[in-house]
Amino acid sequence: MKLDFEKSGGLIPAIVQHAKTSQVLMLGYMNQDALEQTRDTGLVTFFSRSRQTLWVKGESSGNILKLVSIEPDCDQDTVLVKAIPKGPTCHLGTTSCFGDKNVEGVAFLAHLYDVIERRKSANPESSYTAKLLQGPLIKVAQKVGEEGVETALAAAAEDRDEVIYESADLLYHLLVLLAARNIELEDVMDELQSRHGQ
Numbered sequence: 001m002k003l004d005f006e007k008s009g010g011l012i013p014a015i016v017q018h019a020k021t022s023q024v025l026m027l028g029y030m031n032q033d034a035l036e037q038t039r040d041t042g043l044v045t046f047f048s049r050s051r052q053t054l055w056v057k058g059e060s061s062g063n064i065l066k067l068v069s070i071e072p073d074c075d076q077d078t079v080l081v082k083a084i085p086k087g088p089t090c091h092l093g094t095t096s097c098f099g100d101k102n103v104e105g106v107a108f109l110a111h112l113y114d115v116i117e118r119r120k121s122a123n124p125e126s127s128y129t130a131k132l133l134q135g136p137l138i139k140v141a142q143k144v145g146e147e148g149v150e151t152a153l154a155a156a157a158e159d160r161d162e163v164i165y166e167s168a169d170l171l172y173h174l175l176v177l178l179a180a181r182n183i184e185l186e187d188v189m190d191e192l193q194s195r196h197g198q
Contacts, residue, residue: 004077005032011047012077016089018096019068019082020186021110025089026097028057030079035070042067044083063087113175113185120179132176140180143173 005012011029018025028046030038034054037045041056044065048055058064065083072079090097115129122130132140147170154162178185 002076003032003035003072003079004075007075007077011049012079014044014046014079014081016044016065016081016083018110019084020114022107023096023111024098025065025083025085025095026057035079038067038070038081044081057089058086061087061091063089065089109171109175110185112172113179116175116179129176132173133180137177137180140173140177144170144177147173 003012010031012031014028014030016025016028017023028044029049030045031047034045034047037043037054037056043056043058044067045054045056047053056064064086065081066086068082068084070079070081085095088094094100116133119127119129120133124131124134132143147166151163151166151170154166175185178188
């Protein structure tokens, strides 16, 4: 990848996107050294314009960004960095510097899966999800079956609102089942895409 660092005085904008949810996490700037260090270490590194030095995102807080990929834009003067955040990206404690409300549409499923994953270590007395995850796997499997039947019955009754409600229950319990079996949502997406040549 040949990037045009000279166009903007040695720095290029780096848009960081959550690799699983597609949520935009932050905007930073990279020079050639920051780009190379990011590739070499697997930790997203920027050039601080105020301090005039390289900085690894999360080097003091521990809220690092683990690199997944870097893609240039069509003009070769901006990069899209896909990463997995470890903790909040923003210094205000939110996942994104643009707030936590920009996970919408089907990307919300990946966000929900991440929330479910975090519930694995929660107190089962205070979290229904934790109770399912820490209980016998057969209970989660039964819930998926139950919700599947309820969704089918709602569809047969041609009750649109009930189909939506039961489908939400089914999707939630299916995500819990995947998390319980340590199957990533991306694995299911990869299987679906392989069936359609995407």
